Amino acid sequence: MTRLFVDADACPVKGEAERVATRHKAQMYLVSNGGLRMSDNPFVEVVVVPDGPDVADMWIADRARAGDVVITGDIPLAARCVENGARVLKHNGERLDARNIGQVLATRDLMTDLRAADPFRQGGGKPFSKADRSRFLDALEREMRAAASDVPR
Numbered sequence: 001m002t003r004l005f006v007d008a009d010a011c012p013v014k015g016e017a018e019r020v021a022t023r024h025k026a027q028m029y030l031v032s033n034g035g036l037r038m039s040d041n042p043f044v045e046v047v048v049v050p051d052g053p054d055v056a057d058m059w060i061a062d063r064a065r066a067g068d069v070v071i072t073g074d075i076p077l078a079a080r081c082v083e084n085g086a087r088v089l090k091h092n093g094e095r096l097d098a099r100n101i102g103q104v105l106a107t108r109d110l111m112t113d114l115r116a117a118d119p120f121r122q123g124g125g126k127p128f129s130k131a132d133r134s135r136f137l138d139a140l141e142r143e144m145r146a147a148a149s150d151v152p153r
Contacts, residue, residue: 001026002147005060005086007072008032008046012128013091013136017071018044020137024144029063031056067151069143075104087143087150091128093135095143 004021008014008030021028022043030036031047033056038046049055057077064070066085072078078088078096088096096104 001067002144002151003064003068004028004144005064005068005070005081006030007056007060007070007074007077008036009056010073011071011091013071013133016133016137017140020140020144024148026144029060031059067147069140069147071140075101079105085150087147089136089139089143091136092132093137093139095139 002024004017004026006014006017006028009032011017014030018028018039018041022041026043028041028044029047030039030044031049033049033051036046036048047056047059049059054077057072057074057080060070060072061077061080061084064081064084064086068081068086070078070081070086070088071091072081072088073091075096078090079101081088082096082098082101088101090096
C-alpha cells in the first residue's frame with residue numbers, strides 16, 4: 001500500500017496532498033515538530049516529533065521506502081528518500097529522482113556558499129502561485145499512481 005509522507009513544516013500544499021491521499025485511500029503522515037491541527041480524516045496521521053534539528057526529516061527518511069511518496073522542499077531529506085527508493089516531489093510539483101538529485105544537491109550547496117559569502121544576497125524565491133499548486137496536484141496524482149506499482153509485494 002502506498003503511503004504519503006509530508007514534511008509539513010512550512011508546506012503550502014498540505015490540503016491538496018490530503019485530497020489526493022484520500023482519493024487513493026493512502027495513509028498520509030503529516031510530520032512536524034508541532035503547530036499542526038489534528039485531522040478527522042482517517043487516512044491522515046499527524047506526527048509530532050520532538051524539537052531538534054532535522055528530527056522530522058529523520059523520522060520520514062527512516063520510514064520512506066519504494067512504493068511511498070514524499071513531499072518536501074528539504075533537499076538532503078529528498079536525497080535520503082530517493083536513495084531509499086521513495087518517489088519525491090517538491091511543493092511546486094518538481095520531481096526529484098536518482099537522475100537529478102545530485103545536481104539539485106550541488107546547486108543547493110553552491111547557493112548556500114554564495115549566501116554565506118555575500119550577506120546582501122538574501123531573500124526567498126518567487127511567491128507560491130496557483131500554477132505551482134496546479135502543477136503540484138498533477139504531479140502528485142501521477143506519482144501516487146506510479147508508486148502503487150513500486151510497492152514491494
